[in-house]
Amino acid sequence: MTTATWFILIGTLLLVVGFTFSYFARVPATSAIVYLLIGFIFGPMGFDLFHFNALKESAILELLTEVAVLISLYCAGVKMPAPVTFKRWRNPLQLAVVSMALTVGLVALFGYYWLALPLGAAVLLGAVVAPTDPVLATEVQVRHADDTDELRFALTCEAGMNDGSAFPFVMLGLGLLGLHDLGDAGWRWLAVDVFWASGAGIGIGILAGCGVGWLVNKIRTTFVGTAFLESFLGLGLIAFAYGVSLLVDAWGFLAVFSAAVALRHTELKLAGLKQDYSVPVETPPEGEPQAIAHVHVSESSLVFNEHLERLAEIVLVLLIGGSLFWDSWSWRAVGFAAFLFFVARPISVHLGLLGSRAPMRMRHLVGWFGVRGIGSLYYLMYAIQHGLPEGIALELIHLTLVVVALSILVHGVSVKPTIARYWRSRKPR
Numbered sequence: 001m002t003t004a005t006w007f008i009l010i011g012t013l014l015l016v017v018g019f020t021f022s023y024f025a026r027v028p029a030t031s032a033i034v035y036l037l038i039g040f041i042f043g044p045m046g047f048d049l050f051h052f053n054a055l056k057e058s059a060i061l062e063l064l065t066e067v068a069v070l071i072s073l074y075c076a077g078v079k080m081p082a083p084v085t086f087k088r089w090r091n092p093l094q095l096a097v098v099s100m101a102l103t104v105g106l107v108a109l110f111g112y113y114w115l116a117l118p119l120g121a122a123v124l125l126g127a128v129v130a131p132t133d134p135v136l137a138t139e140v141q142v143r144h145a146d147d148t149d150e151l152r153f154a155l156t157c158e159a160g161m162n163d164g165s166a167f168p169f170v171m172l173g174l175g176l177l178g179l180h181d182l183g184d185a186g187w188r189w190l191a192v193d194v195f196w197a198s199g200a201g202i203g204i205g206i207l208a209g210c211g212v213g214w215l216v217n218k219i220r221t222t223f224v225g226t227a228f229l230e231s232f233l234g235l236g237l238i239a240f241a242y243g244v245s246l247l248v249d250a251w252g253f254l255a256v257f258s259a260a261v262a263l264r265h266t267e268l269k270l271a272g273l274k275q276d277y278s279v280p281v282e283t284p285p286e287g288e289p290q291a292i293a294h295v296h297v298s299e300s301s302l303v304f305n306e307h308l309e310r311l312a313e314i315v316l317v318l319l320i321g322g323s324l325f326w327d328s329w330s331w332r333a334v335g336f337a338a339f340l341f342f343v344a345r346p347i348s349v350h351l352g353l354l355g356s357r358a359p360m361r362m363r364h365l366v367g368w369f370g371v372r373g374i375g376s377l378y379y380l381m382y383a384i385q386h387g388l389p390e391g392i393a394l395e396l397i398h399l400t401l402v403v404v405a406l407s408i409l410v411h412g413v414s415v416k417p418t419i420a421r422y423w424r425s426r427k428p429r
Helices: 003-019 031-042 058-077 086-113 119-129 150-165 167-176 184-222 230-247 252-271 296-321 331-352 360-368 374-385 390-426
Strands: none
Touching: 003 031, 003 296, 031 296, 031 390, 058 150, 058 230, 058 252, 058 296, 058 374, 086 119, 086 150, 086 167, 086 331, 119 167, 119 374, 119 390, 150 167, 150 184, 150 252, 150 360, 167 184, 167 374, 184 230, 184 252, 184 296, 230 252, 230 296, 252 296, 296 374, 296 390, 331 360, 331 390, 360 390, 374 390
């Protein structure tokens, strides 16, 4: 397609989304399905006006997906409830760590024995498809910071954390393929890729988020009337936390999510506000400045970043649709997607939540709504950019694109009716 045609297509999509926003809130489908179908229609499966080659364009796709995931992680983080307590975060932690590892293991076994992939490629495939997606899972995400629904909280928090906790398994897969140094008996992988990179990422995020929150509060209370460009502060926090993490070989996704959580926690604490944005808990002594009853950066920057998140979703899902051919839907790829959705994810969730007090109905729903999407594409493009052999890269692209497309379709169609029934079952009779 020509440049003019691309502008017309994207512009038309944006106009349609803008005009039909309230309509899609009522129909049993998600907007991502529309973007995907448009990609099908104009791509190789339809009029063949464009074809996006994920292998040849892996560098630009890595960058686009990286930015999209970072913005989405920030949006998820600033909606997390404060204060952070182990009791409330226990279920998401078990999902992001235990269930994540189990999913990688189950997929690796399937890939090695059923798909006949090399062991390193099978582990890498598990790491690529195991994390749930914060970009495409908006329908099951926490609506706002005061959303008390445990199901949405568990899914949102899991998606925020496992986009970082999957990285060690990506490096393990690359190491088994000879593309990354694992050390003798895997000691370097365990010490650096697991413990250091994860711990440092979380620590950097907490320090950055707390620092920005403290500085904003200090300036605002010292120089009354000072105005900030909150959307830029939010983007600046994302870039700063991520950049520092890359500098010290820490997992930047964990840093950005932790920074967003820490920012909101710090703003609430310093403003003396409760979780529900109530009036200040303590009134300052006469003559001292009154803390403004508003969580400035975390709340104000959220709207702007959510718009960026939607824009990224449109572009990337459109490209996914334009990457698939009719013969992409092989039994091999569809069967793998079915194994992931109906076997690996539910089993890993139920085993991962052993010992928790999560109701069985909630466990079933968490097991079903493991949406795969932009994060999976990022990890795959990352692996390709780190020297993944072309034959393995093409096979993993094929499998991953089909998994993501089917996730958009089946989870997108089922999410609204299922969530509605879930809420009706919780209402007192």
